[in-house]
Amino acid sequence: MRSYIIEEPDIDLLLSHLSKYFSNTFKRISRYELIRFAVFIHRIPAKDPNTDFINLTTVVEYNPVGREAYLTLESSGTEAKEAKLAVEILGPANNNQWNYRRNDRTIQDCPHCKATYVYRIDISQQNVTTVVCHNCAREFQVTQIIK
Ligand SMILES: [Zn+2]
Structure with missing residues (x-):
């Protein structure tokens, strides 16, 4: 499991990125007053003879008052695979120079x-x-x- 705090993200861009690439099993984006809350579940074919799929769950909570998004991802893959998935999930943050830090x-x-x-x-x-x-x-x- 990895957790991050992303500073001043474009939350719509982040959520559409996750919707498009990391939600082939489940997606729910909800709003409670100003707070956005989203859950994405993704299933990835595994290149491993012992297991068919890697399950990936990503949870995002965004409060526009603090302008920070809390993102947590958890996968059934190895630590190396999870690190690679984290890079892909944080693509918009890297591409748009949003600051982020680990929050484990x-x-x-x-x-x-x-x-x-x-x-x-x-x-x-x-x-x-x-x-x-x-x-x-x-x-x-x-x-x-x-x-
Ligand atoms: Zn003590």
Whole structure:
């Protein structure tokens, strides 16, 4: 799974790109007040003798007030295949120079008190980061999981 924040996208262009190329199984674009929400499911023939298809689900949420789109994609393919699909999905962002960044999150437990935390992963950082638990005030390390 990969998540991105896309800054100031042309949301209609992004949604029509996803509708055209990544929605051969399911597509739903809805609007709640100002917020746009879309789900696309796509099935891709796999070049792999063990599996027939790769399923790809893309979810987009756009709030025009913040002018940011949250895009998450999840596939049944390998990490390498998913990276390639992400490049294709982000085509309009690359072609139109919209800024975007990874927004992946990980859930980790404090090893001392078992408090659970959700971390946003910043891929510009090092592989392991030390954090302080808000529950027990002890330090523990959060491991980078993005390849
Ligand atoms: Zn703790």
